[in-house]
Amino acid sequence: MPRSIATPEPDGADLTKLVGLKLGNYRLERIIGRGRMGIVYLAKDEALLRPTAIKILSWSVAEAKGQDPVQWFLAEARLVARINHPRVVQIYGAARHGDHCYIAMEYVVGSSAEALVAKAGRIAPDVATDMLLQAASALDAAHRSGVVHRDVKPANLLVGEDGVTKLGDFGMALGSAEVGAGNAHVRVGTPYYTAPEIWRGEPASPASDVYALGATYFHLLTGTPPFPGPDVASVEQAHLRAPVPDPRTLVPNLPESCAALVARALAKAPRERHASAQTLLWDGRRVLQELVAAPGAGAAPGYRPAARRPATPRAAARAPAERATGPLADVLGFRLRPFAGAVPADEGASVVEPLAAVRARVAEWARDDVTVLLLSGGPHSGCGALSRQAAAELSGERLAIALDAGADGEGRTCLQRLCRAAGVPEEASDEASLDALVARFTEEHHARGAPPVVVLDGVPATQAAPRALVRIVEAALWSRSFKLLLAAEPAVPEALARAGVSLRGDAFTLVAVPALDRAQIGAHVRGWIDAALAPRAPPILVSPDALLLLALRSEGALERVNRIAENMLWLAAAERRRTLSSWHAWAASDRERWSPAAPATLPRRPDRWPPTEVIDVIDACRRGAGLPPWPRGKP
Known part of the structure; x- marks a missing residue:
């Protein structure tokens, strides 16, 4: 006989008759939800005069399968208390009152994503993607706090009336100690959103939460989970063996970018999914950017991009010229300092090959869909000068930031210096700082109609690429919120690949800066002198x-x-x-x-x-x- 997917009613029906009861400062008013471990009431905090959600333990010893129900219940409060994030339902406290063990939580005025889908059939792509972003942000904070949720699903995404989505119900969550002790092998969660490795009896991990959020996103977009079935056995086999379904078979006009995100998040092998919830967040942010920018698309609730100004054709800004001084000006008559950049900076000055071809490729890259451009050459090849000049020329039409990645930053990492240059306050962690930077660049992209450009000069070809650099490259590749120009030695791509950065596909391109031959050196020298001399x-x-x-x-x-x-x-x-x-x-x-x-x-x-x-x-x-x-x- 097939196993039913329906969640059993909690043992202890008397818990449904507690309206009017006062638990501590909280007066219970009405039931607003039921979960695996408890019944949730809306209550009034009579001390602080605010609505509060009160979750009362209803789990029996039999349902706990050998666990202590009270300790497991209180573990939820302790785990969530670790996470300080605005997209996680906050815990106010936990206590026992008589026979009742309860958790006081933030009350979100609105509906669950599950209820919204049930009412509307499915959720518009931009709104669904916005929910995904907020949930991924919450998951990332949980994972960085050592917490694996294990029960991500539409019912646990609480959507406020203002469009703010919060991740709730950490009743099945495990902290790092529990995962290390082996409890992560116990299969929990809702079958429709359970990752293949969990079905195989492997430990829960951040990757399994990413899978569950991908399955949730599929459900929001289409109105049905990715692998619906009449019983648990059929759902299990679909998660383990069936190809990842394309949501466009159910919603033909769904953008391809939404389908691509689903395919990556629902990959059978954890290593083939997004590397983290933060990476999923960046990918989702890029998808939302495309959805909002599409003709006729409106901003999703809760998402308020800056007003986009129409792009105005303009000549590219030139690198600021340095005035000649001393004998070069007084004796030889130079008005500009000669050889102070990659190429002559004056109008009409000739640019020799291969510099002309490199400059043309950089200008083309600024307009095309390639995210990361690596200018590669040997020591003193001029990659740095070329990249810095590119940043100066692009700054007339978009935000452009140039940093020397190899310079001593007075104890500050490349990421910290980049945040400072972009006007982004540093957060408590590199991950949070990087996410704030990506958000800043996304806003700038919408405001100017062109993605910002970050130029990193002097990128070292170390045996192990610095973590900050690796994360910056990954942020550019996944979020597409900014373009990244790296001026580096030829060994840098290999160093990045060893660090796990994928430099394949159409998001990355390599341009070699070759040495000049004798004829090119002569033309370069004469071009610079002619450009820099006074008329x-x-x-x-x-x-x-x-x-x-x-x-x-x-x-x-x-x-x-x-x-x-x-x-x-x-x-x-x-x-x-x-x-x-x-x-x-x-x-x-x-x-x-x-x-x-x-x-x-x-x-x-x-x-x-x-x-x-x-x-x-x-x-x-x-x-x-x-x-x-x-x-x-x-x-």
Whole structure:
């Protein structure tokens, strides 16, 4: 005979006749719910004059299956007391009054999500997704407090009249001690929302709560659980073996993003689901963003995005130019500091390949659907300068933040510095801070009509990627609330993959920044000089040997090219020369940028130049370039 799914009536019918009874400060007024462990009354707190939900233990010893009903009942109050979150029904206290053991809880004026579905048939996608977000936020707080709920379902989502959804009924929840003791193996919860591993007798975990919330989301969207059945056995087999159903078979016009979220949350293997309730929250936030932005869509109750301003076409902002100072300005006539960025910053200045192609790809990325762009190159490749310039140019149309991820942040993590730059107050934990950051970026996305851009320069290729960086990348990939540009060494993708970050699919792309060849270095140097000189300043010439030595010393790495080339100009200014020769390319520092205070300490040209050993190097460079050897015997 098939096992019935119906929840049995609690033992102790007398508990239904307690209207008017006073338990402590609470006067019972009417029954508002029944659960596995107790009957819930609406009561009036006669001390604080507020409505309160009173849950009275009704579980018998037989139903407790060997557990102490009172201790299990009180464990609910203790577990919820650990969780301080606005989307969790709060516990006011627990006590015994005569024969009655009760918990005083926050009273939510409204209905359960189950009642809303029963009344309307199903819930609109934007409203259902908003409920999912709030429930996922509550679950994340519970999991971070070491609590596994084990009974997530529509009946336990309490929806207030203002659209605020709260997660309640932690009567089946387990804390970390109970999970460690093996109690997580005991199957509880409602069969329609129970994860496959629980049916197999495996321990309850945050992943099983994610599954239950995914099944709840399916029910809200369609009006039916994902695996309905006439008895427990058929439901069990469906959870274990049946493919994840597509909710669009029941609601054809449902957006694909809703179906994709359901498919991930209901994956049979826990490792294939969202990695955490917070990840599910980010994914849901992205779905809601798409739903709200869709033509004709309205904001879900309780969800108040900032008014979206129509995008206005505008020219991209350019990186702020740095004015030239000292001998570079006074002697050579530069109006801008040369080689102070990735590419010439003036209008009309030529941008050489491969820099032009990289800049074009970054500009394309800012407009396309790819979330994470990794500019990868060797040391001094110029990835950092290119990424910082991209942030400056994008800041004219959206929020853009650039940080040096490898810099010493005075004891502050990259995440903490990012929160400060975005104007987000730090929360008690990194997870809470990151969620607040994602919420801030989501609001900014709605306000400006374009996702914010975060640029992280100098990302280290450590053996184990820093947790903060990993979480930032995961937040970008899952929430799609902001775009992330990483300027990093080639080994960084592998380090992120080892840390569990999936860099596959259409949300991630890698752009290599190759070294410049000799011809490109020459065009880059001349383009920068032409762009930075004052309009009436005499030209500055660069000898072929100077460019060959510059290419040799820099190895084509853009940042080293810029550093050596600027220092060549300091040497020329000290000599009041307007031609950059092999001496300047040989003597210029490749380790530091000289400044206006440097001329007194600059190296001085020897009386005879070049010496034999330098001629040998120049000759080798000339042979590589197909040029005749140095004319020996001439001064």
